[in-house]
Amino acid sequence: MTTATADIRPLTIPSSLNAPEAADFLEMVRVRNIVYDEISGNRDEELEPAVLLPHYQPSPFEQRLIWGVWSGDELVGRAGLDLPNDGDATVAYAQIELRRHAWSRGIGSTALGILEAAAAANGRRIIQSWIEHPTADGQQVTPPTGFGRIPLDHAARFALRHGYALEQVERKSILDISATSVELVGELHEQASAAAAGYDIVSWHPPTPPEFVTDYAWMKSRMSVDAPSAGMEMAEESWDAARIVEHDTHWIDGGRDVLIVAARDRGSGRLVAFTELASSPGHPVTHQEDTLVLREHRGHRLGMLIKTAALLLWRDLAPHTQRILTYNAEENRPMLAVNEEIGFRPVAYIGAWKKTLTL
Template sequence: MTFPDGVTTRPLTIPRTMDAADAGEFAESTRVRNEIYREITGSDHDALSPDELLPHYQPSPEEIRHSWIVLDDDRIIGRIGVDVPFEEGSRSAFWLIELLSAHHGRGIGSAAYALVEQTARDQGRTVLQSWAQHPDAPGRRLSAPTGFGSIPEDHAARFYLRHGYTLEQIERESALDLQASVDDVARLLHEAEAAATGYRVVQWTAPTPPERVDGYAWMKSRMSTDTPAGALEFDEEVWDAARVARHDRKTLDGGRTMLVTAAQHIASGDLVAFNELTIGSDRTAVSHQEDTLVLAEHRGHRLGLLVKCAGLRTWRAEVAPLSPRMITYNAEENRPMLDINEAIGFAPLAYNGAWKKVLS
């Protein structure tokens, strides 16, 4: 598959900092990225500044990130990315194709996908996985094999199906009104504290303090194995102090703040549940809830509710009191976490499809 006349690709220039002389291309590609997501979602919830995005494109021992820009007569109209994790025995590659809607229907996406698949094959990867948001629309729908949720068979879904992908899971994006939820959060936190006897809340903002690194690293490693994934394939990740430091550095170098709220088992001193909340340098912008996990052996004590509500209380009081909304993502079959979110006041905002193809 070749690109249409006038359309070309080239590797994205990754500057060392956004003050570098070669940073202009990265800044423009980020602007186009944000415009594409605004076209899809009708909002700026997914927008990132070049400073926030750049740390995630620096060299990493965890993965190699292949990135290209798509140009039409030297104007950036999209991006292509293939991430190849370095976990031992990994078969997977994760990819994205982002294209301004004015350029749909020209064969650019299919040409870009040929580059994605060839890159995965060159890296010895046979399991390709990708995510896309599918705004609700009338017409034919596709159901997830997990038995939870459906999406419209829209432009993006037809693209995946045409290229041999299967829909494996649906992910719910939810939003919480941070101002309206204060009383509910306080009430639910009181209930969770009463149920979580033998546990206490500990909190920190990145960077992770030395005494919390080992416990945090272990919980982060469990995120790759202990959350619902349907038939998607995720490698078991190995986290140590160095990886935690790199994770924290990406947050701080991007000018973002991350609050981690954890539950500590008092008798053993172990950290057994955690929740992450983040925001960029603009504390009046939308906030994001990232990883949340309760270790399997400590479930049944309302620790998920505990760390989420304790985090939200501190967030409103001390970190970002003027942030209007909190955005989070959960697998549609992850009913325990969705029950907690819905009790707090999170409401469905959109749905993403998780797509997979196994190469022959």
């Protein structure tokens, strides 16, 4: 769609970064990184094109649509819509990222209209989005959970103006590795080990070993419904061996350093908790991806057990890491308490926004 100020059109996804049609994708990633730098004031969220490309390849588990936003000859942002195929498939996940100089020109509203129309055309009645809101003074918005708050900033006003409701606040936390005592992490791990006497630690790098695939798939499926989600609509994801293979392949093809650490129940031999660490080789920032303790195994300090085990292993595997980023719902006090005890500190907050569409 072309407006007086922007041209918004589907972005070509190349088969490889060396393909002739890769130029727009490469520029999209460059602009995406600038947008995150403008939001956070640092480069912690930057990712390489090789990391992102696998996630845009065709998948039987979700459809990922993306549009480039051009102002004249300049790519000023992107708009994306994820359409998962899990459950009754009533939810779409939207994302609009614009360079700051493209704000307040009606471009975001036009892009959102395109995303909502595409969601409706695919039979999705709920559209949801997660937006980072740096801390700021002034008027705040609080979700129905009563946990956390975000400033009534440009992004929040945009969401509210277009009929979106703030359902949840997530905390973005960072661990400064240089200021984190190995001795402290070791002590916390020993304490957790004593509390989790009936559990062992196992770890691996992708691809997932065959003996762990079934349990890992089950835990990934529970991640979609057992993690606190407040008023957000979260369909239970269906994970099997094929989906684990795709998940692992994204990491491998993206060239990422990845570690999965899990707790195994000695009685049953099953994996009952896991956490994931991922970074690009040489990159100073590591992302803590999914972390989950199955409901029936909570109360044994397994969250602390797996997180400290992962940190102790990661120091040797990725010595270039300076910071670790993680995200948790503000009402997830057990996991936040673990993070705080280790030394994570809040740096920003993520608003989880939802709108019900009229189909």
